């Protein structure tokens with residue numbers, strides 16, 4: 001669709017940027033914080049350890065002052081559950097509360113709107129030892145954690161995200177590391193965990209609307225539109241299969257209160273549907289998000305399954321993420337899109353397409369909580385970092401977002417990944433996303449000095 005005129009970005013649009021606790025904070029065992037699964041899992045040996053990360057825990061004042069200089073109107077960060085409730089539940093760690101209270105105050109000082117993710121991959125290890133998300137008691141633990149957050153920060157924070165990328169955790173459980181010994185849960189167990197997360201999320205959203213009536217809450221999902229590899233009808237069916245199983249099945253539950261019909265039939269057919277207890281349906285029906293938070297990196301192109309093992313292949317550059325499923329879909333190449341050097345598809349037009357599809361499906365405003373390009377940025381001797389590729393990437397995505405706004409999509413804001421360099425889940429500090437360079441290598445912490453990149457001045 002070509003328009004005579006493009007609509008402007010909304011007046012109070014949240015021009016922001018994102019991080020997550022375990023990837024930026026460091027201080028993994030300080031001030032009463034207990035280990036999370038991230039601290040205890042095995043990671044590829046070349047990933048920088050997470051115990052110092054970007055040392056944001058000690059340098060957040062300096063960092064937030066830089067964010068203000070960059071012109072940020074919003075900062076999306078996550079709270080580490082293990083700082084607030086080191087035993088997962090029970091006694092509150094006041095040092096954890098005061099850390100996030102200070103972070104929020106530092107944001108407010110500069111007029112930056114805090115956007116808080118409650119849970120970004122880092123389940124307390126002590127809960128994992130008791131069965132983690134496979135144990136229904138974790139639902140109560142999460143709702144209790146949510147209550148503590150709303151009591152302490154509900155008055156100061158308007159925008160809340162429940163769970164980051166639940167779909168990644170369920171579909172690609174190895175993506176954030178492997179349990180020691182390497183055994184991942186079965187798919188049946190994963191869909192049961194998923195069901196428990198959905199219940200925790202629904203109860204949390206309901207509680208939020210009671211405790212923080214002026215606020216807004218939503219799930220943060222990794223959403224991706226799928227293209228059919230050709231106009232062959234079977235390719236279209238396969239693309240729809242994977243779009244439903246990867247995306248809509250995870251967003252339908254919070255919005256509509258139940259699983260996508262195709263996904264539900266699929267789970268039953270494969271004997272992986274979750275056990276649903278009496279009352280679960282009511283809990284799921286009883287909660288409504290105020291917006292959808294979307295992490296968008298790329299699209300995928302899908303062909304019909306050949307029905308044999310050749311349907312399944314590792315994602316380029318990432319042995320932990322398998323794509324394709326026998327009898328469901330098969331990943332295909334797309335000659336019309338670009339790729340990063342890590343093999344991630346770069347598709348700004350697909351961003352507009354994903355925004356349109358998400359909005360027409362849910363009719364809820366959308367907050368972009370991640371989008372960005374990972375690259376091995378180079379720090380020049382004079383302290384500059386020339387990341388023109390990042391400027392180009394973001395500029396093109398912003399243009400497509402503006403087209404989507406003109407298409408009628410209601411947007412709340414844009415918080416790309418990442419405000420500052422963070423430790424990448426698989427590539428440590430060799431792959432960077434931030435507007436601000438953090439001077440450290442995988443294992444050499446150097447001085448951890450901050451250097452604004454070219455993209456910082458452009459985004460400003």
Ligand code: BGP
Nearest residue numbers: 020164165168374423424425426
């Ligand atoms: C998203 C996660 C982020 C971040 C990002 C980039 O899925 O929510 O936490 O890690 O991906 O991924 P990576 O660091 O693997 O390049």
